[in-house]
Amino acid sequence: MLGVDFIIGIILWLIILKIIIYITAPSIYKGPESLVGKVVLITGGNRGIGFEVSKELARRGCKLIIACRSDAERARQEIINFSNNENVIVKRVDLKSFKSVRQFASEIHQSEKKVDVLINNAGVGFDTILSEDGLNPVLQANIYSAFLLTHLLIDLLKQSDDGRIIFTSSSFAFANNLTIDNLDAHFPGDDQTVHYSILNYGNSKLAQLISSKIFAKKLWEYGIKSNAIHPGIIYTDIFQAMEGKFGIDLCRGGTRYNRVGNVAKTQEHHRTIFLGL
Ligand SMILES: NC(=O)c1ccc[n+]([C@@H]2O[C@H](COP(=O)([O-])OP(=O)(O)OC[C@H]3O[C@@H](n4cnc5c(N)ncnc54)[C@H](OP(=O)(O)O)[C@@H]3O)[C@@H](O)[C@H]2O)c1
Numbered sequence: 001m002l003g004v005d006f007i008i009g010i011i012l013w014l015i016i017l018k019i020i021i022y023i024t025a026p027s028i029y030k031g032p033e034s035l036v037g038k039v040v041l042i043t044g045g046n047r048g049i050g051f052e053v054s055k056e057l058a059r060r061g062c063k064l065i066i067a068c069r070s071d072a073e074r075a076r077q078e079i080i081n082f083s084n085n086e087n088v089i090v091k092r093v094d095l096k097s098f099k100s101v102r103q104f105a106s107e108i109h110q111s112e113k114k115v116d117v118l119i120n121n122a123g124v125g126f127d128t129i130l131s132e133d134g135l136n137p138v139l140q141a142n143i144y145s146a147f148l149l150t151h152l153l154i155d156l157l158k159q160s161d162d163g164r165i166i167f168t169s170s171s172f173a174f175a176n177n178l179t180i181d182n183l184d185a186h187f188p189g190d191d192q193t194v195h196y197s198i199l200n201y202g203n204s205k206l207a208q209l210i211s212s213k214i215f216a217k218k219l220w221e222y223g224i225k226s227n228a229i230h231p232g233i234i235y236t237d238i239f240q241a242m243e244g245k246f247g248i249d250l251c252r253g254g255t256r257y258n259r260v261g262n263v264a265k266t267q268e269h270h271r272t273i274f275l276g277l
Contacts, residue, residue: 033277035062038160039115040276041108043095043149044122046072048236049168051079053121053272058083060277065112067093067104068122095122095145096131105152114159117276120146120208121168125239126197128190136187138197142204147211154219163224165215166275167208171230175202183207194246227275 035057045054045066058064058079064087066072066079072090079088093104108115127137135144150165157163177199188196208228215226 031277033060035060035116035277038062038117039065039112040117040119041065041067041115041153042119042121043067043093043146045079045119046070046075046090048238049231049234049272050119050121051075053119054088055079055082056273057117057276058085058088061085062116063087064089065108066090069094093149095141095149096124096133096137098133098140098145098148101145101148102152105149108153108156112156115153115156116160116162117164117166118150118153118157119166119168119272119276120150121166121272122146123168123170123204123238125201126192126242126245128192128241130187130189136185136200138200139183139204139207142201143207143211146208150211150215154224157219157224158222161223163219163222164276165212165219165224165226166272167212167226167228168231168272169208169212169228170201170205171233172198172202173205173209173230175199176206178203178206197242225275229272229275231272 038061040057040062042050042054042057042064044050045064046068050066054064054066054075055078059082062085064079064085066076066088068090069092076088076090080086091104091107092100094100122141124138124141127141129137131137131140133140146167157165175198182203192200212226212228215224219226
């Protein structure tokens with residue numbers, strides 16, 4: 001049996017470690033890499049982690065295309081003000097609709113000659129309503145559509161001399177029960193348990209890891225690198241739809257201490273930026 005003192009000691013040590021990491025982390029990544037001349041496409045760049053990543057990418061001079069569902073003009077203006085880069089474009093896509101993803105990819109083909117960096121960042125933590133394609137909405141947004149979008153943009157990534165694909169996965173990938181059958185399993189909708197919804201999200205994040213690896217293998221010969229990251233635990237809206245649902249209100253990613261506005265102050269969120277530079 002572990003003693004109470006031992007457990008308290010471990011907890012105190014973890015708190016101290018977190019404080020040390022927080023204090024010693026650089027306030028912002030200061031590497032010299034420039035993205036001038038590059039086209040970077042990020043899904044979900046209008047809020048949460050994607051918004052902070054977008055600010056830093058824009059600051060490095062790329063043409064930044066933000067893909068999201070909602071009206072993101074305010075986010076776009078904030079990114080322009082932060083980065084002094086006017087070349088920030090917002091385009092609509094709904095990752096819960098294959099039609100929308102195909103339409104979006106076709107618009108990108110019309111407007112761009114190449115894509116240098118594709119960041120599949122947008123994500124859904126919890127949902128109870130089947131998509132318009134009749135699919136599990138979390139799996140469709142997080143993996144089926146991210147995979148489809150990447151697939152539809154491969155020819156534009158091949159036009160880059162240093163193409164990159166990045167999936168914003170999660171450490172939740174370890175909490176999974178992913179099988180081929182589960183990909184097509186009955187979706188309980190409003191009757192989801194906490195257990196089901198965590199595994200469902202975890203399955204989508206593991207599938208992102210697997211997809212990233214497959215893209216990396218298949219596209220290596222074209223000089224395209226594919227990677228997946230866990231961005232850190234950050235207080236965002238990712239599990240907002242779950243709040244109150246299971247009698248718990250602490251389902252957001254991270255804590256208030258890790259509020260997304262502090263993202264630029266921690267190292268963890270620089271992983272996406274490192275991989276894109
Ligand atoms: N927060 C964490 O602690 C954490 C930890 C590990 C991994 N992640 C991953 O990090 C990524 C970003 O999450 P976040 O925490 O920043 O979440 P967030 O604040 O909830 O942001 C989610 C983003 O995804 C977009 N999005 C959601 N549904 C969409 C749809 N159907 N079509 C198009 N865009 C859609 C949203 O755009 P709209 O505003 O248009 O809806 C928003 O920009 C996700 O993939 C998440 O799984 C987060």
